[in-house]
Amino acid sequence: MNGIEVRGLYKSFKKETVLQDMNLSVPYGQIVGIVGNNGCGKTVLMKCICGFLKPDSGTVHVNGKRVGKDCDFPDSLGIIIETPGFIPNMSGYRNLKILASLKGKIGKREILSAMEKVGLTANMHKSVTKYSLGMRQRLGIEQAIMEDPSVLILDEPFNGLDKTAVFDMRELLKNLRAQGKAILLASHNAADISELCDTVYEMEVHKK
Numbered sequence: 001m002n003g004i005e006v007r008g009l010y011k012s013f014k015k016e017t018v019l020q021d022m023n024l025s026v027p028y029g030q031i032v033g034i035v036g037n038n039g040c041g042k043t044v045l046m047k048c049i050c051g052f053l054k055p056d057s058g059t060v061h062v063n064g065k066r067v068g069k070d071c072d073f074p075d076s077l078g079i080i081i082e083t084p085g086f087i088p089n090m091s092g093y094r095n096l097k098i099l100a101s102l103k104g105k106i107g108k109r110e111i112l113s114a115m116e117k118v119g120l121t122a123n124m125h126k127s128v129t130k131y132s133l134g135m136r137q138r139l140g141i142e143q144a145i146m147e148d149p150s151v152l153i154l155d156e157p158f159n160g161l162d163k164t165a166v167f168d169m170r171e172l173l174k175n176l177r178a179q180g181k182a183i184l185l186a187s188h189n190a191a192d193i194s195e196l197c198d199t200v201y202e203m204e205v206h207k208k
Contacts, residue, residue, distance in 0.1 A: 001028075001064055002025045002026055002027045002028070002061075002182065003026050003027065003028050003062065003063060003150060003181075003182020004024065004025065004026035004032075004049060004060075004061070004062055004151060004153075004182055004184060005024075005025055005026075005060070005061040005062075006022055006023060006024040006025070006045070006048075006049065006058070006059070006060050006061075007023055007058055007059045007060075008021055008022075008023065008057065008058035008059065009021070009022035009023070009045070009048060009055050009057075009058035009059075009060065010022075010055060010056045010057045010058055011041070011044055011045075011048060011053065011055045011056055012056055018041040018044045019041050019044060019045060019048070019055070021058075022041075022045060022058070022203075024045070024201055026151070026182045026183070026184050027182060028150070028180050028181070028182045029177060029178075029180045029181070029182070030177065030182065030183070030198040030199065031173060031177050031183040031185055031196045031197050031198055032182075032183065032184050032185065032197060032198065032199045032200070032201070033185050033187065033192075033196070033197035033199070033200040033201070034185070034186050034200070034201045034202075034203055035186070035187070035188075035193055035200060035201070035202050035203070036202060036203035036204060036205070037204075037205060039205050040203040040204055040205045041203055041205075042155065042186045042203055043081060043082065043155055043186075045203070046079075046081050046153050046155055046184070046186070047081065048060055048067075049062060049067065049074075049153060049184070050067075050073065050074065050077065050079055050081070050153060051067045051068065051071070051072050051073040051074060052081075054068060055068075062074035062077060062151055063075065063076055063077075063150060063151060074151070076147075076149045076150045076151060077149050077150075077151050077152075077153065078143075078144035078145055078146075078147065078149040078151070078152045078153070079144055079153045079154075080140045080141065080143075080144050080153070080155055080156075080157050081153065081155045082155060083140075084136065084137070084139065084140030084143065086128045086136070086139060087128065088127070088129045089127055089128075089129060090127065090128060091124065091125045091126060091127055091128070092115070092120055092123060092124055092125075092126065092128055092131065092135075092139050093111065093112075093115070093124040093125060095128060095143075096111050096114075096115075096139075096142065096143060096146060097111060099143055099146075100146065100147070103147065105147050106146060106147050106148075110146055110147070110148070111146055112124075113146075114142045114145055114146035115142060117142070117145070117172060118138040118139070118141050118142045118145075118168075118169070118172070119138060119165070119168060120135065120138050120139060120142065123135060132160075133159075133160035134160045134161045134162060134165055136160070137157070137158070137159055137160045137161055138161070138165065138169075140157070141154075141157055141169060141172070144157075145172075149181070150180075150181060150182065151181065151182045151183075151184075152176065152181055152183045152184070153184045154173075154183065154184065154185050154186070155186045156186055156187060156188065157185070157187075158170075158187065158189065158192060166192075170192070170195060170196060173185070173196055174196070185197065
């Protein structure tokens with residue numbers, strides 16, 4: 001069974017078709033990349049997989065359940081789509097604690113463990129307003145992985161990271177793949193795609 005299975009997906013906004021007969025599989029234990037120019041529908045596809053947008057037709061299965069039928073939003077799913085949003089006047093740790101309380105799956109120990117994995121332990125009590133763009137991005141990656149989901153959807157997760165941080169986060173994703181996670185990754189950086197991805201789908205802007 002695949003972590004993500006997309007079959008025959010169509011999505012339009014008014015008269016503009018964004019996704020046309022989209023098919024995609026993300027097996028457990030693999031990183032699958034999607035590449036394409038702005039406007040090709042990468043983020044729309046990811047939002048359909050997460051249940052944030054309803055496709056016009058076609059099916060999306062995550063962890064064996066059909067999104068929109070068996071579940072509104074997939075369980076055991078970690079997400080970064082567009083710029084991660086946090087409560088700016090609270091610390092990174094406090095933000096994550098509030099997010100963790102929504103499902104009640106994890107506690108302080110798991111949050112601190114995830115902070116260590118992304119290299120934010122030293123800044124855990126600092127207000128997010130004082131975080132650099134790279135630190136906010138690390139915090140976004142952490143909120144995606146902290147509940148140990150089986151499927152990850154990562155839209156440009158390395159934005160704003162310096163060379164060292166990019167190396168660290170690539171190693172983190174490789175470790176998560178080795179643990180059997182199904183990971184869908186969108187990146188404009190060819191090196192991210194070539195180094196990390198087992199399979200790559202190229203999306204094109206739909207021509208009218």
